Amino acid sequence: MIVGAALAITLSLAAVSPATAEIRNLAQPGAFAIEAPPAGASLARQGRIEQQTAAGWKPVFREFRLVADCDAVATLPACVTLAPGAVLTPVPWTGYTCEGQCPRPCKRNIYRPPGTFRLVLPLCGGGEVTGPPFHMGARAKR
């Protein structure tokens, strides 16, 4: 009986609060807010952007860093810890496959949109958090 009650409480908590971090798309395509659950979260410092294709979701940018400032990339730890309820808004994805977030040397550097994309963040300790799909359109002429 006691075990059953404990299970009921656990299920109840799970129903009202996400067990892991949540990714929200912001108004600017490629911009995200990552919100930690009440227990906090530990995320790998680097996630990926995937594109929806006829063959499924395909990675198009593998170096999405959890930094709000590109100058912090060099000191980013392997795991980024978010305090309970904390919200991180990383530098947005630009749409490029190489220089997709912070300036870096590139030879192959493709502007991937238009298309449907999503952010995927590995969790330290296993598992991944997948964000909702978003659309990014073709860019204006540069």
Next chain:
Amino acid sequence: MAAVLKPGSSRIHFGAYPKVKTPTVTHGKARFKSSSIKATGSVTLTGSQPADGWALGFIQVEWVDTNWLYYRGRQNNHGSIFFQRSRPPARPVKVCRDVDEEATDIFYDEPPPTVTAADRFPKTLTVDFSDEPGDKAMAVVTNSLTGEDNFIREAQLEFLFCTVLTVRDPDDNYHHLKSFYWNVRWQARFLPHDFDDPNGPWYVTTIAAGQGSARSGIIEGKPTDKRFKDALTDKTVRGCNALVDLYYPDPDGVLPVGNPCRRESRVWDSFDVRR
């Protein structure tokens, strides 16, 4: 009858022409940027099914890379540093294949447009190509011999590419159809407005002969250039972006003291940029 390439049907249509931008120094970093180069390739297959598996793509190699940086201190006894980023061990190869970082691909952009079992013939495959290469470097590096800050003074970067329109048949044979050469080149001298504020504005003076871009006309048939023709489909040839970490190592992209591609002097020295 299986599907075959329709003779004379391959096309490359050029879009945007690549242009280099004047280098900039902001937030303590020198940046070398270009605008997009764009092209569209196509080819028509005739015949009939079974033909699924025919694929069309571009293959790109970078066959010449120049990449050196010269730094010097505020005064002669603050020394100078030369970074040779396009020679071993910073760049251990001459030719690299411009593919996704994992370097297991052949085509520049995977997956390529491919014939499916549902397609009817004649079937035209079309593929887009775009690129926008660029680079960066720290604006200030500490000279290990003098302990003084050395400031980027001059840099030359040249990326020379060949881009090939190629069709892959269902037996994994690659048929190179057409190609073109193109390049982007930067050369400039740098000077901070105020040595005490290297994060502030800088004077950047381009060197006309070393700054620019070019694109060839379209060359028919398979490439015959001995400098890279055997590298096009050779998976042992490394991917260009995978080489970046060798000349731009974490955490700040500065080759460490002791790397043969970093040469230092106690004075404003002259360095041979060819070596």
